[in-house]
Structures are given as C-alpha cells and as structure tokens.
Amino acid sequence: MANHLLNITRTLSKLTINTKYRLSNTIIRLERDLPTQPLFSNSTRNTNFFNKLPAEDLWKGITSVSNAGKKRGRGKTVSRKNIKDLNKGQIIGVGKANMIWPGLTTPIIRGKEIVEQQQLPEDPEREKKLNMLRDKMGTFRYAKLSPIERGWSGAKMPGRSIGPPDPVGEDTFEGFDSKVLELKTVFNMKGNFGRKRRVSATVVTGNKNGLAGFAMGKGIEPRTAMRKAKNRSGQKLIHVKIFRNHTVFHDFFTQFGATKIFVSQKPEGYGLVCHRAIRTICEVVGIKDLYAKVEGSTNLNHIIKAFFLGLVKQKTHEEIAEEKSLHLVEFCKENGYFPTVLASPTKCKTEEEIKKDEILDFTQYCFDGRVILKKKKYPPFYANYRSYYIYLKKQEKLRNKQQVKMDLIAEYGEIRSFLTEKYPECRPSRRPKKEEQEESND
Amino acid sequence: MAAFTHFSRKLLLNSLKLDVRPQINNKCMICVRLLSYSPKEYDGNPDPGPIFMKNEVQHLLKTLTRIDLAKVFRKRKLGNKQLEQPTYKFMTDAQLEEALNEVKKKVDKIIQIPPVVSVRKPINRILSRDSALQGLDTSNFVFTDVTFGVHNSERIIVVRDTNGTLKEADWELRDRINQIYFPVKHRSIKIPKMFQESYFENVLNKREYVFILDRACLQFEPNDALYQKIISITYQHINDNNEFDVLRSTRHFGSFAFFLAWHKMIDNLLLDLIETEHIDEANALIELYSQIHKVKLQSDGNLRLLEEYIKNFSNKQGALELALQAYKNTVKQREELEAGIKKAHGHS
Numbered sequence: 001m002a003n004h005l006l007n008i009t010r011t012l013s014k015l016t017i018n019t020k021y022r023l024s025n026t027i028i029r030l031e032r033d034l035p036t037q038p039l040f041s042n043s044t045r046n047t048n049f050f051n052k053l054p055a056e057d058l059w060k061g062i063t064s065v066s067n068a069g070k071k072r073g074r075g076k077t078v079s080r081k082n083i084k085d086l087n088k089g090q091i092i093g094v095g096k097a098n099m100i101w102p103g104l105t106t107p108i109i110r111g112k113e114i115v116e117q118q119q120l121p122e123d124p125e126r127e128k129k130l131n132m133l134r135d136k137m138g139t140f141r142y143a144k145l146s147p148i149e150r151g152w153s154g155a156k157m158p159g160r161s162i163g164p165p166d167p168v169g170e171d172t173f174e175g176f177d178s179k180v181l182e183l184k185t186v187f188n189m190k191g192n193f194g195r196k197r198r199v200s201a202t203v204v205t206g207n208k209n210g211l212a213g214f215a216m217g218k219g220i221e222p223r224t225a226m227r228k229a230k231n232r233s234g235q236k237l238i239h240v241k242i243f244r245n246h247t248v249f250h251d252f253f254t255q256f257g258a259t260k261i262f263v264s265q266k267p268e269g270y271g272l273v274c275h276r277a278i279r280t281i282c283e284v285v286g287i288k289d290l291y292a293k294v295e296g297s298t299n300l301n302h303i304i305k306a307f308f309l310g311l312v313k314q315k316t317h318e319e320i321a322e323e324k325s326l327h328l329v330e331f332c333k334e335n336g337y338f339p340t341v342l343a344s345p346t347k348c349k350t351e352e353e354i355k356k357d358e359i360l361d362f363t364q365y366c367f368d369g370r371v372i373l374k375k376k377k378y379p380p381f382y383a384n385y386r387s388y389y390i391y392l393k394k395q396e397k398l399r400n401k402q403q404v405k406m407d408l409i410a411e412y413g414e415i416r417s418f419l420t421e422k423y424p425e426c427r428p429s430r431r432p433k434k435e436e437q438e439e440s441n442d
Numbered sequence: 443m444a445a446f447t448h449f450s451r452k453l454l455l456n457s458l459k460l461d462v463r464p465q466i467n468n469k470c471m472i473c474v475r476l477l478s479y480s481p482k483e484y485d486g487n488p489d490p491g492p493i494f495m496k497n498e499v500q501h502l503l504k505t506l507t508r509i510d511l512a513k514v515f516r517k518r519k520l521g522n523k524q525l526e527q528p529t530y531k532f533m534t535d536a537q538l539e540e541a542l543n544e545v546k547k548k549v550d551k552i553i554q555i556p557p558v559v560s561v562r563k564p565i566n567r568i569l570s571r572d573s574a575l576q577g578l579d580t581s582n583f584v585f586t587d588v589t590f591g592v593h594n595s596e597r598i599i600v601v602r603d604t605n606g607t608l609k610e611a612d613w614e615l616r617d618r619i620n621q622i623y624f625p626v627k628h629r630s631i632k633i634p635k636m637f638q639e640s641y642f643e644n645v646l647n648k649r650e651y652v653f654i655l656d657r658a659c660l661q662f663e664p665n666d667a668l669y670q671k672i673i674s675i676t677y678q679h680i681n682d683n684n685e686f687d688v689l690r691s692t693r694h695f696g697s698f699a700f701f702l703a704w705h706k707m708i709d710n711l712l713l714d715l716i717e718t719e720h721i722d723e724a725n726a727l728i729e730l731y732s733q734i735h736k737v738k739l740q741s742d743g744n745l746r747l748l749e750e751y752i753k754n755f756s757n758k759q760g761a762l763e764l765a766l767q768a769y770k771n772t773v774k775q776r777e778e779l780e781a782g783i784k785k786a787h788g789h790s
Contacts, residue, residue: 250530267525327538332528336548338515339533339541348535362530410635 059083084137089130098123152276157183157201159280162226165205165234178205178230179280181214182300183222202301203229205237206284213237214281214304240311244268246288249317251366254310259302262372263310264291277303285311293372317343324365325349479678481671482705486560494558494700499733503555503696505726513691514549555696562665565616568609575606584611586619594620595663617663629661637661637672646679655694677701681710703731709758716748716765719772724748731755745770 065075151159164176206212213236217228274292321343662669
C-alpha cells in the first residue's frame, strides 16, 4: 500500500517539477512499471480481532461459559484444560523462512569469518514438531493404576482402596484399610435454591481381623465425600467372628428389605465367590473363603446392610452347642472323618430328650429351616450334537497328554519321544524367544 | 493251570534298553556314598522276621509308638485341588462315643507297622543255554506268566538273552514287569528321583522323614535291598537329630524302634524317653532290646532295669545316668511338694 502511494507521489512530483520531460513518456513508463495495479484500490487495515486482544482473552472466549449460560447447561465440552500455549516451542529469530540472522540466531563471527545474513532451504520438520507439541497440550492422562490398585471397573472408584481413616486424637487406625463401595452423584431440589448437586460415597473400613464398619458420606467433591464416609465408618466399627481365621462360623441366611443373602462356609483355598460388594467387605473384614448368593433386590446399600447383619448375628460353636445341648462335631475328609468335637454343652441331652420335631441337621439349623433352591443342572444344548460326539472321541486320546508331558519334563527336562535318542530331531518344535531371534538375525 | 506266556518285545526295546542302565547307575550312586551314613540292611544273619512277628515284640513296638488319635488322624494332603467342605453333626454323648469307637477300629490298620524282613537274595538261575538261538534278535525277550491269582513274588518271569541263554529274571526286572501287568496304585515303574543321592540328601535335610518313609513303603517291597538302604539311612538321620516326635503315632515308629534295637543304637531314644519322663516306654525299649539280643536282664521294677541296662550295655553311660538321676530328683521333689500340700490342707 505504502509502496503504491509512494509511486503515485513520485509520478505526480515528476509531472509538476520536471516539465521538460514529455508527458507521454512518463505515462508509458508508469504503465510498464505497474501493469496490473489499479491506481486507487480499496484500503486494508492491519488491525483485527486477533491482534487487538491478548492470547489470554482470546482463549477465555472459547474455553469458558458465562454463569448464566452454565445454568442453562451450555458449554459442556469447553474447559480451561483445552487452552494451548502457542508460544511454546517458538524461538525468536527462528521462523518459517529458515533465515540466518547473525547476532540473533548465530554468532556474528565464526572462526575468522563474519557470518552473513542468508536464507537456508525451508525446514519441513519444524512445523511438524510445533504441531506435535501443541497436540500434547490439553490432553492430560492419569497415571496407570496397577492391577492390584484397580477397582471393580476401569478407573472408577468403587472397589478401590483409600487408606485408613484419619486418626482422631490419639486413636490411630493402624492396620486398617478402607474401600469404596459406591460413589454417585445425588441431587437435591428446593424451591429457592433449585437443583443442588452433591456426591454420595459409601465406604467400608476394617482391619482384616474381624473389625469393620461402613458409612455413607456426602460432599460437593468426590474426595470430600469419600473422606467423610471413611472417617465416619471408622467410628462405627463392628466386631465380626471369623472361623479359623479364614471363613464364617457357619452357613447363614440374612435379609434386609427385599435383599436376601444365603452365605455358605467354605474350606481354605476356596476364595470369595459372591457379589463384588460382599467380596470387598470380606476382604476388609478378613474373611478369605466364602460363597454367597444374593436373591431379590441387588440394591447395594441393602446388600451391605444385609451382609453385615448376617455377620453380626453369627453364633459361635459354643453358643450353638449350648443352645442345642448337644455336642457339635466336625467330620472332615482330610483327617479320615475323625469326629473332632468343636464345642460341647455344659449338660448334654440324651437321645430320649431330643424332641421329634427338632432340627438335627446342622445346615437346616443354620438356615433356620429354610431350604436353598438348587435348580437341576441340564446338559448343555450341544450335548446331543453329532459334532460334539466327534469332538469327544478326538479328545479321548489326549486325556493323559498333560500328565505325560509333566512326567517327561520331570524325567528328561524336555518333551521327547522314544525315538529322540536315535533321532535328535524328534523333539517338538519350539519357537525361539524374541531375543534369540534377534541375535540370530544379527 | 491256565498259564500262558506273553512276550513283550516292545517293552524290552523301550524300557529295558533305555532305562535299566541309568537305574543301575542310580542305585550304585545310592549304595556307594550317601551322606555320611552307611546303609545297614537286615542281611538275614540272623533273620529278623520271626523276632519281629512275635506277639510280645509287636506289643512292645505298639507301646513305643505312643498312639495319639489326633496325630493318627491328622490332616493329610490328599492330592485334591480343593479341600472338601467338612460336615457338622449334632451328637449326644452316646453317639459321640460310638463315633469315636468306630474310628478307633481304623487305628490298627492305619498304623500297621511295615514288616521287617531280611534282604532278598539275588536270582541267578540259568534254565538253559541254547547257543543255536544266538544272534536271533537284537533284544532280550521276557516271558511272563500273567495268570490271575498268582502272587507277584511267585510269578514265573523268564528272560531269553540275545546269546540264547534262558534265565530267570532278576528282582529289578521282576518288579518292573509286575508293575506293568499288575500295577500298584501310585507306584512308578522308575524309581522316583527323590531317592537319588543328590535329591535324597536334600529331602532328608528338610526333615521330611514321614514323606520319605511313606513313599519308600509304597514304591518298594520290604525285602528290597534299596528299600532297606533308604530307610536305614533315614532312621539313622532321625536318630542323630533326635527327631523322634516326628515319627510317633505313625506306622513307622515301630520299625524304627526295632531297627535301633537291632543295631544296638537305642541310647538316644532312651535318653529322650527318660528326659520326657516316659519310664514305661523306656522299660519297653529295654525289654525289646533284651528280646532281640537274647539278653537276660535280672532285675525287675521300674528304674532298676534301666540302671542295669545303662551299666552293662549302653554306649552313653554318662548322659543316661545323669538323666536318670535328674528324673529321680524331680520325682522326689514332686513327692515332697505333694506331701507339703497335703500337710498344709491338714490331710496329714
């Protein structure tokens, strides 16, 4: 633009001052100099929206919502996290045109020579690097959880451990661990406040040795809700009896509302086969082996309450023996069905004293006369297929394969055939490990 | 008799050629050098069998076993992947007693003492030499009488060698052939690796005595030389480490005590019995010693018998006498204390 104006003034001045020259000449020259440019064009301005405001304000415009807008539910995807610092990675003097500016990007004197200003060929990597740097910004990733620390599902809180409750005065919760059972948003509607959002957390805490408690806490933030729940659960501890330090004392039935739970005692090594909430409670209480079947409603709070009720209502073997006035005797296959007396009453009944309608079956006694519905297990749909019959026939000859393999490995240290001694190639082919493969390639 | 012979060429090709040699090597390894113990077999000179089977001896051995029902019916690993859920029963006094009696009947079977017999003599009987059959085949032929009802030890098993000799199979081959045709459950055709020297020492040092003895009982016949070597070394190890409690209430204590008495090594056990104040058992042990070695001990009564043994036959006289004296002192002190208590209560 300025250049244009300068040209015009130059020609005008020539017109006025140097009258000696012929007019036609100048006009021709002018036409030759500026063949395409019109004499007077529309003026353009260099100020605009983008260079009038600082970057901070520009970003704010697209990453925030007004308070009124937020109430109406606008701007759900915008967040301050999306702000990118476009100056990052940029250096003064280095740009798209790959220029050497002595004194700015390079030293003025290199060796004995003075460095000259010059343009180098364009660097295609620079743009890519800048874009990569910008892409990285605004996408924050959480640190990966170890499988032990993970909860029931994904990165969600339920099932995850949040440490012992905070100490109250001198009472420290040593050896305790808390686990989140539920974390959900709840709303409260009021005439004057409108809809108010909070987070509700249910947490169970325990010392893995028969002492446990659970509580619910609410807060604006999940963290505060969990902290409240954790600390409250530490104040509501219940003592739970654990049989031989690994399972419940006996089978029992327990109910809260429409939630019914049948719990069975299990031998060591069985594990926790039950609803995930019950499993988490057991982990915290210190129960290692148990089977539980939840019937009816699976409302989480009801499950927790029903299970805790059942645990608390357990009777010790002494109490049972005393109540029945009979010896309680254990028969176990592992010790040859030797009658191990678990508990004896102070005065034992004789056979005549036992009433005819008295429940003498231990399981029946534990379930209080209730009977668990055990559905008949039907054979799978493919049991009568011809293809399954063929499959079984093919599998028949492989039935001892695993054992034979183990025996061979124990005997010879490898899987081999009776021909291997004579023909060393009679060995199962083994794919070489990755490292070996690379070595052989090298 | 409907005896029929069965030749098993494949068996020989596969198992005899490949396995017998390493087995012999293993055996040699065991007999040459095992720990610092030398194996002590019952070499049949005299034969321990008749003495062992005597009723009085059996009774003494049972006394020494000191049966504790809780240990006899201890929890065992049955090899199942999962333990079985125990059952619970309500019982009256009478029912409980009946159940206990029922179980006690099983005790005799569970702790039946493995027989003590002398080592079997090697078989070297050649039936015929047919040099015409020399070089007929590259491998031996084994002919086995698989008639039903014949005892394994009396089964006819003969081998035709490649050089044409027909001879009776040796014990090792007999054991393997018997195991192939009439398998004993959990007994393996090859000798388990744990009985090889390097492994065996390890197992011994882990004090897995009952495991060793159980497995040896299962794997071998009682008159097998290898069996007697293994158990004799185990017994000596137990004796040196004073681990008598491990064997008590198991079926092995009887044969262990018999072994010690037979080889005149009862001093450690006697010391242990005196220290734990089991004088009856100590007397039983000395009685066993005298029965085996036909020694006449004149004295009777509790401690005099012990004193006589210690004086005349023991190798650890000092230690035993001290222990006996300590026992006498404690008994005396206890009597005094009881008398004092009685006096304090006014019972004169």
